[in-house]
Amino acid sequence: MKKSILFVLTLAIAAIVCCSCKNSSAKAEVDPIWGTQPVTDAFYTDASGNQNFPLDRFHELGQAGDTSGQRALVDQYRKVLTANVIRNYPEITNEENIHFVLGSGFAKDVKSGDGKTYSGRFKNELIIILNDPSIKDTLFLACGNGMLMPLDFSDRHDFGNAERWRFTILPGEGLAHHLPELKAWADVAGDLKIPIRDKNGKIVSQETYLNYLGRYESVLYPYDVVDLLNGKVYNQAGQEVDFERRLAETEKANAKAKAKTTKKRR
Numbered sequence: 470m471k472k473s474i475l476f477v478l479t480l481a482i483a484a485i486v487c488c489s490c491k492n493s494s495a496k497a498e499v500d501p502i503w504g505t506q507p508v509t510d511a512f513y514t515d516a517s518g519n520q521n522f523p524l525d526r527f528h529e530l531g532q533a534g535d536t537s538g539q540r541a542l543v544d545q546y547r548k549v550l551t552a553n554v555i556r557n558y559p560e561i562t563n564e565e566n567i568h569f570v571l572g573s574g575f576a577k578d579v580k581s582g583d584g585k586t587y588s589g590r591f592k593n594e595l596i597i598i599l600n601d602p603s604i605k606d607t608l609f610l611a612c613g614n615g616m617l618m619p620l621d622f623s624d625r626h627d628f629g630n631a632e633r634w635r636f637t638i639l640p641g642e643g644l645a646h647h648l649p650e651l652k653a654w655a656d657v658a659g660d661l662k663i664p665i666r667d668k669n670g671k672i673v674s675q676e677t678y679l680n681y682l683g684r685y686e687s688v689l690y691p692y693d694v695v696d697l698l699n700g701k702v703y704n705q706a707g708q709e710v711d712f713e714r715r716l717a718e719t720e721k722a723n724a725k726a727k728a729k730t731t732k733k734r735r
Contacts, residue, residue, distance in 0.1 A: 499589040502611050503528075506582035509613035512553050512597065521553070522546050524611060531571075531593030536626055539571055539593060543628050548654065550610075551631040554597060555698050558604055566601035567631035573624040578617040579609075586617060595628070596620070634698045640691040647695070654697040661700055664688040664712050672716075688712055688719070 499505065513522040523542065530538040543550065547569075554567055561567060573593055578586040595610040608615050634654065636647050644651065644663065651661075665673050666686050689695075692705040702710040 499587045500591070501576045501579035501581075501587045501589045501614065502591055502594055502609050504589070505579070505585075505587050505612070505614070507612035507614065508580060508582045509557075511557050512550070512608065512610050512613055514553070516556060521549050522610075527595065528611065534593070536571060536593060539595070540626070540628060543569060543571075543595065547629075548632045550597075551634060552698055554599075554631060555634065558599065558601075559699070560603040561599065561601045562635055563601070564631040564633045564635075566599065568598040568600065569628035569630070570596045570598060571626040571628055572596050572620065572622050574620055574622040576616055576618075576620050580615050580617065582612075582614075593624075635694055635696050638689045638691060638693045638695065642691075643689060644687045644695075650697065661695065661697075661702070662712065663695075663702060664716060688715060690715075 510518070510520075513520060513524045515521045523546075527539055527542050530536075530542070550569070551564065551567065555561060571593055573591060575588070575590050577588045579588065581587055591609075597608045597610055599606045599608070606615050607620065632653075633650060636650060638644075638646075664687070666688060667673050689702070690704065693710065694703045694707075696703065702712075704710050
């Protein structure tokens with residue numbers, strides 16, 4: 470009788486261990502990116518929710534092991550990816566604090582849209598690493614799922630930083646010094662609304678302001694910061710520039726200087 474009871478207990482324990490192993494194995498094989506509910510699609514879509522990065526094509530290339538093709542897509546859409554990240558994290562102001570990595574390996578405790586965490590292997594996924602004073606996080610592009618534990622990489626490719634979208638006007642510079650960046654972001658930045666003056670100090674049309682650069686002068690001061698994604702300009706103190714007020718103050722200062730010069734001549 471004792472042997473029978475012992476045999477039954479042994480079978481029960483074995484069944485529990487076997488079941489536990491199966492559950493553990495099943496959990497380990499969950500695809501934390503494509504096999505779970507995404508947290509957000511914001512990193513491959515625009516502000517209206519329309520896809521602006523070819524995620525499916527990128528995934529197909531990754532599954533086929535074509536990492537060169539994936540790099541080419543990231544290079545082609547780097548500005549788009551940058552804009553998507555900045556839309557979600559507008560406090561980031563330096564492109565060097567946004568890094569793109571292509572990786573394969575094992576991810577433990579990855580957050581999911583259902584509120585749970587999952588662990589599993591991933592292959593050739595684009596990972597966004599944010600290392601900014603305002604935010605530090607690591608996210609998968611395809612699902613926006615962050616992770617509670619560091620990734621265990623078996624393969625990793627550095628795809629570089631985000632595209633530069635802010636620049637500072639240094640003494641002696643104007644918009645013409647940054648013309649390549651302005652043209653590169655023209656379809657994203659829109660109208661910067663920076664007044665352009667001709668040689669007589671008169672404001673010229675903004676309709677084709679890019680064509681005036683190099684010939685005419687922009688109403689910018691040293692250490693102004695031009696933000697191409699937000700279409701805004703900030704002064705050295707970090708305040709958004711009110712160009713109408715700046716123009717009025719400039720005219721007032723010029724009139725005062727002219728009056729002072731005329732008085733000296735008399």
